[in-house]
Amino acid sequence: MIYNSPRGTEDYFGEEIKYRDFLTETSRSLFKIFNYSEIITPHFEHTEVFSRGIGENSEIVQKEMYTFSDKKNRSLTLRPEGTASVVRAIVENKLYSGNLPLKLFYIGSMFRYERPQKGRMREFCQIGVESAGSDSPSIDADVIWLLYELFRKLGFRNLTLYVNSIGCADCRAEYVKMLEDQLIPVKDSLCQDCNSRLGKNTLRIFDCKVKTCREVLKNVVKISDNLCENCLKHFNEIKSLMDVLEVDYVHNKNLVRGFDYYTRTIFEIISSDINSAQNALGGGGRYDNLIKEFGGPEISSVGFAIGLERTVLLMKELGIKLPDSMKFLNKTYIINMDSVYDKYVFELLRYLRSRDIYCDTNFNIKSVGKEIKFAQNNGYENVIIVGEDEYRRKSVKIKNLKKYSQKEFEWDSEKEKILNFLKKTE
Incomplete structure (x- = not known):
């Protein structure tokens, strides 16, 4: 009998390994230049780490996690993303007790039960950074700059950074109520998924690619136009630092990210060379409350993640060649x-x-x-x-x-x- 690999997984060898090595080695080298140290966390955690960290109402927790019971009937989950595990490790090991900000990076496999497609697998490798211990907009700018530099080092051109602010818990709560008041009367024009998000994870409606939903969203109030004074000041400072760094960015008022833990700054990097709605290369954001929710002190954090397999796929599609040193x-x-x-x-x-x-x-x-x-x-x-x-x-x-x-x-x-x-x- 010949056995096949499980659906949504792949074996990597030959030229593919050279691309993966180039990506991980370039990432490690650049992260160290920016003073990041590596952290390795377990492939599985107690389920509460992700349900609490990512959010009970998120699509990942609701639909995509690989969850199982061990022999003592404890609920465990294969990690679907990196941030929650890193935060758990920071709190458990009191890594916040040294000099801050604490700058960490990780490279490892993640698991999500979703429909396999080109560049999106059920087991995939994620590369990410987390910087914990500063609420300064300058650390946001530094992390965004690092993401931009990473793709530039990999050989991508025509890069654009989308940035937005989704505000703090206070101004976002007021905004979400305003948004729901506008969307409920026109909910029949929204797709089934967006109707299920309405009232539970309303901001995720901005992620929808359905044409009728996009039309509805053109006329609704935007969160970045309704920030409190402190959040607006924070966001404006980030943009001014991006100007100093000469990083090409666009304020995308419709940008949201898929995790409940984000506050204030969110960002995403795209390549205009990719003629597709799926042209995002990576992204991240700030999370001010997650470490405290895991039992740690009240310290802010910001980070990003990219998918290794998707990045390699896009490198090949764009004709980005490996340097001779890798060949x-x-x-x-x-x-x-x-x-x-x-x-x-x-x-x-x-x-x-x-x-x-x-x-x-x-x-x-x-x-x-x-x-x-x-x-x-x-x-x-x-x-x-x-x-x-x-x-x-x-x-x-x-x-x-x-x-x-x-x-x-x-x-x-x-x-x-x-x-x-x-x-x-x-």
């Missing part, structure tokens, strides 16, 4: 022409690998032509052929497959020259 690691392939030369081949491998040369050998003896073709197709820059002459003379004959050049060295006396030759780049 070709100056790899060397040792072609062994007969198993009687195994000891000599392993002597070469031991020396080269101990000096960080990426190298391998053929473990099944084939013709030289087939082995060279294999090396060319798999990104090897050099081949070393070990045949009867090389074995007898204890020599190393190196062929450069990119320059079509060849050079021979004495193994016992010219090891450093061999290393220098193999480490040369174009």
